[in-house]
Amino acid sequence: MKYLLFEFLIVIFFVYVQCEITYIEVKYPLKGKRSAPNAVWPHPQQINISNDLLYIRPNDLAVYSNLQTCDIIAKAIERYKPIFFPPTLDMKQPSSNMENILQNLTLNIKGNIQCEKYIELNSNEAYNLTINEKIALVEAYSVWGLLRGLETFSQLIYINEQNYIVINNSVDIIDSPRFRHRGVMLDSARHFLPVSIIKKNLDVMSYNKLNVFHWHLVDDQSFPFESKTFPNLSLAGAYTPDHVYTPADVADIIEHARLRGIRVIPEIDTPGHTYSWSKSMPELITVCWAHGKPYQSIYSIQGEMEIFNPSEPRVYSTMDALLREIHERFPSNYIHLGMDEVYDKCWLSNPNIRQWMVDNNILSTKNLHKYYADQILDIVRNISVTPIVWQDVWDEQVELPPGTIIQVWKDSSDNIEFSSWASYLNRAANEGYNVILSSPWYINYISYGKYNTDASVMNLEFFKYYEVEPLQQFSGSNEAKERILGGEACLWGEFVDGTNLLSRFWPKAAAVAERLWSSADVNNSEEAQFRLDAHRCRLLRRGIPAQPILNGYCGNYELGMSKSMINHPSFNYDKLTRTETIIPSSGKSFASLSSSSSRMFSYKLYHIVYLILSLFFVYFCRK
Known part of the structure; x- marks a missing residue:
């Protein structure tokens, strides 16, 4: 019996370690402070947010703008709908009597209102984002600032563990890029x-x-x-x-x-x-020589012809x-x-170019370049x-x-x-x-x-x-x-x-x-x-097959899983985009944070079953 108890404790320990490890090796614990599931990237210049949350009704967020007729803003609002509300994930409706509901988002240009067509090197991309009294507001001096603020707003939205769409109920962000x-x-x-x-x-x-x-x-x-x-x-x-x-x-x-x-x-x-130009315009390309012959390639030195003449x-x-x-x-x-x-060996090998350099008093290939x-x-x-x-x-x-x-x-x-x-x-x-x-x-x-x-x-x-x-x-x-x-x-x-x-x-x-x-x-x-x-x-x-950073998981929307959006039409531009069959699921669609301790034991039932089966295995081995 004492051996059985010993083996039972070993099994318990094994299951515990299997649940806890989310870094590469247990002896290398990760440093740093765990982030919230809606942490903004890149980090804003100034950000103050509350821990209290507002709920958002799925597919029911009004977005207004004083530049709504601008194609850049109108198309951005449409483009962000499947980003706010991921099309394959389960989202619950808040009850009708709930009061902490985000009412709307407004995107406003301050000052001279104009719909610029193309962003330029010196365009103003600064914006302010506030959420106060159930109203979200992005303000900027250009459409480009509104786009950057809209992106930040979208990142603050996430699906919590109860499958409600939520966002911080108080937000104050002042942001602009460091480099142009x-x-x-x-x-x-x-x-x-x-x-x-x-x-x-x-x-x-x-x-x-x-x-x-x-x-x-x-x-x-x-x-x-x-x-x-x-x-x-x-x-x-x-x-x-x-x-x-x-x-x-x-x-x-x-x-x-x-x-x-x-x-x-x-x-x-x-x-x-x-x-590649030589295949249609060989007259532009230098012919490389060796041993008194044209069109001579020398491995790692020159091709038969290369580089403009x-x-x-x-x-x-x-x-x-x-x-x-x-x-x-x-x-x-x-x-x-x-x-x-500009590898100059081919230039120097060509007798016609060498003579032209002499005739034009060009004394080196650097001067030729x-x-x-x-x-x-x-x-x-x-x-x-x-x-x-x-x-x-x-x-x-x-x-x-x-x-x-x-x-x-x-x-x-x-x-x-x-x-x-x-x-x-x-x-x-x-x-x-x-x-x-x-x-x-x-x-x-x-x-x-x-x-x-x-x-x-x-x-x-x-x-x-x-x-x-x-x-x-x-x-x-x-x-x-x-x-x-x-x-x-x-x-x-x-x-x-x-x-x-x-x-x-x-x-x-x-x-x-x-x-x-x-x-x-x-x-x-x-x-x-x-x-x-x-x-x-x-x-x-958002349909991007980005590779992992840390060990762990994101959710049931990973590549190849039932809720994956990698091939979803909302995020793809193939002429014939494959539409995947979405299998209904009652499981939770967690927001992110693949290595978060808050989700370390989200599959408790699995491990209980695993533990029982392990005990049976130990018992029958003893028999």
Whole structure:
């Protein structure tokens, strides 16, 4: 009998541990303060909220605005209905005699009421959000501020454990972004990204208050952008006719972004990264030589032909026409010109280019790159476009036009020949250039999910992105500091396509979003992990297959479960969106917080049954 009692205690202990553990290992307990299920991401500049709650009647929240005729506001109100009231989840109606019911939400423009069409670099995105006496009010000086406030309001709503929709009954938020340029860069050339996936990514950008989509359109591997001026570029350079962005596709993406307060900045990267051009315009590309023969590839050194030929006049007439078309089709007054990674071995191998350099007194390939850059920058001056360039061309001391934005991507952690990204940021801003930072935010650099430091063995991967402080080592004037516009989270496409973009990128890119929006002193990763975990569950409820942050669960709406919204038509843009059969369930649809102790024992019945079965197992083993 005493052995049976001993084994009984072992079983009890086993079940208890199984219920409690929600971190990677029991010996590594999580630090930080657990967050509320409706914690706001990114964190507002000022926030005061009560713990008391108001109820919201499902699908019955009146939303008013003094700018209701503006398409941006009208469509946002419609778009947020399935976000307020997730279409697959169980929601109870408060009883008719309940008085603590949120009556309505009002979105009001203060001052000069106007429906701006496109967000710009200097647009005002500040807003105030209050909930008082059962009335919610978002006020801003622009439609973009109203959009940001509406997003915050939506995050405060959640379904509690009794399946009622609730929100804090007293809220006072004053909020605005820390940086003006808060972007995401996607590469659609190495792998084609379907329009429907790009649009879902724009959705999740808006959920994180990001405002720039930097679209790396073309590269060596493919030319998926269908040009009206040069249709053969995509006809020959795209992977297939199906892997092309038509003019209608591009317009659709720009409009989708516009309605969410996101600028679309196209990148046409030259003179390198241009092999795909050779399939329709070989006359523009440098032929690489070796051993006295043309079209000679040398593994890891050069291809048979690559990189624009700066001595060819047709390069500049083609670029002039194409950039004019880009300017016409993309409403943003910015074009990213690339100009990175100009590997000069092919140029030097070509006898015609070497002779042209001698004839024109160009003494080095750096000067040759400078010659090319000067011609292209003259083109953008003539069409009144502000250029953005990767830092390489600035490294080579090309004089860039006033207002040029330099994108810093190099860092000593990647290559010992580079300086630190902080030193590049300092130098560029102090030289009078506008700057955006990407070096520490290459999300395509993936690891297991955690890393060790002297202080902890449980640093989550997103900590690396979250703990970056763009101005930590800045030593310039306040005027120079203003020239640091913000940054971008980048996802290069070598190993990314439509199957994994959203889960690879999110919620890690959300760490960058908070760093660029929130105050510099919002920087406690141990506490942020719980808010981000709650936010990850929120993204699942909005149809985004964001990967986990912490161990645990979100609810019965996870991917593959009966209430999942990943493929729900409300959150998808495929031409033939599959409508899933929703199986009725009486189970609770919990709000979020996958590792919250408040839900640690939500499956008590399961564990009681498990315990009884275990006892039977022990008893019969003794027999």
